[in-house]
């Protein structure tokens with residue numbers, strides 16, 4: 001019944017049975033409606049909604065497109081109309097369905113889009129309410145840090161990730177999950193990974209898959225026993241400074257001296273062991289921060305406060321550098337002053 005020109009137009013907003021079709025077949029709209037009801041067991045409006053929902057599900061399942069675009073391309077007037085129909089049909093909102101798709105994505109099997117909540121649980125290591133949570137304190141610190149990073153606009157959306165070594169076991173790391181919005185996140189949503197002796201990192205707890213940058217955080221923590229917290233952001237000014245031929249950052253104010261020299265890493269695919277090795281090498285034995293070209297920055301510290309300070313002050317240094325250079329007033333601290341300041345900081349930290 002729905003073929004040819006009718007099918008082509010079915011995802012247009014306001015689609016109804018075309019007049020030309022009624023004229024060609026001599027069927028009235030009322031007759032066609034009755035026919036549809038008898039043939040499909042649902043009225044024309046419901047049939048149309050179902051076809052559009054199937055189309056929207058396919059779009060959301062196969063591509064990274066926005067909910068709004070999926071709604072409009074499927075013929076819904078807006079996201080609210082699609083959300084309502086989607087929820088009533090699938091018992092899940094489109095954004096939760098996309099979330100499920102992302103959660104069930106893993107390199108070995110590619111993307112898997114499951115709409116029926118009964119058919120697959122994404123809770124690989126679900127935490128049951130009221131039960132003992134492993135590494136609770138560390139997870140809370142990671143969660144607080146990521147929320148602070150979001151609030152300070154160091155992190156947008158689901159970008160960036162934060163990790164911390166647990167005091168219970170130096171080989172266990174709590175890390176933000178992959179592709180999940182941070183707003184509304186709970187401590188149990190933070191993933192737990194163990195750094196194994198054979199060099200691999202294994203996800204051992206947390207209902208959501210750990211960040212794809214696990215190799216980067218773990219490579220630094222494996223190499224640096226003094227580092228217990230690591231922060232990776234795509235913060236705007238550090239990323240701007242991570243471009244160009246000579247993206248060297250020099251302190252403009254005294255507190256920034258603690259974090260220089262800032263290393264630089266050439267662009268390498270995110271999430272790869274390659275970028276992990278390069279970041280580890282750029283930080284060396286004492287480095288606190290490095291920039292990753294066309295990507296962002298990576299900071300570390302003896303605890304979360306120190307790692308967050310490194311991130312905040314480096315972003316500040318990058319911002320003041322970019323603005324001062326734009327205004328033509330760029331005058332960083334003299335090298336001798338930076339060295340003197342660094343000696344003071346080291347003495348203070350040694351006490």
Ligand SMILES: [Zn+2]
Nearest residue numbers: 160270295296
């Ligand atoms: Zn990144």
